[in-house]
Amino acid sequence: MTHYQQLLKVQTTGKSLCKITSKVQAVVAESGVKIGLCTVFLRHTSASLVIQENADPDVLRDLENFLATLVPEDSRRYYHNAEGPDDMPAHIRTALTQTSEQIPISQGKLMLGTWQGIYIWEHRQRSHVREVVVHIAGE
Template structure:
């Protein structure tokens, strides 16, 4: 990746998919990620009889709902060439499908 010469500004991240999302969250203790995943799976279970969009399997519609409830775009300020995240913050690409292909994230400064 080419280094950005811009030292201050706003970094926008955008995921080009409807069944994954971007998230800024605790990045110190992995149990926070596990708890978020478990909570979301309880909130949006697979095999709900109300789903009609099931063409690609039991995780198809739940993945779209999870993506709609989270974010497909993040904006993070940067200064001195570094993202201004908090001490414990990390950026996650949250995959909502069991099996997926390659994911693309667009970065704009």
């Protein structure tokens, strides 16, 4: 079994969903693995990873609006606010989502569905450089 790992650095644009599917697929192709498993791990506590709709941007907008309503940015509600009013809500949003995904690989490609994309969900107001570990295991 082959293992291949690469660290991606991705610049986000502030609170939004940043599509990284092609970057992850490029790592899969570079690995040479034809069949196996791709693990994608985000090394942060105020952003998350999601596999979501890649065709209609309204889906992403609705998700963002829903989570903003569920976890409002109101510094009066939280003790932790050293980095600004969006910091603690970002941690809560990450806790409600996830920081890793696993996607099967077949014929050297991610086995995502037709309408699925891999996204970093930036929960902070300002842009950040986010680190994503892509680990490939297979043959």
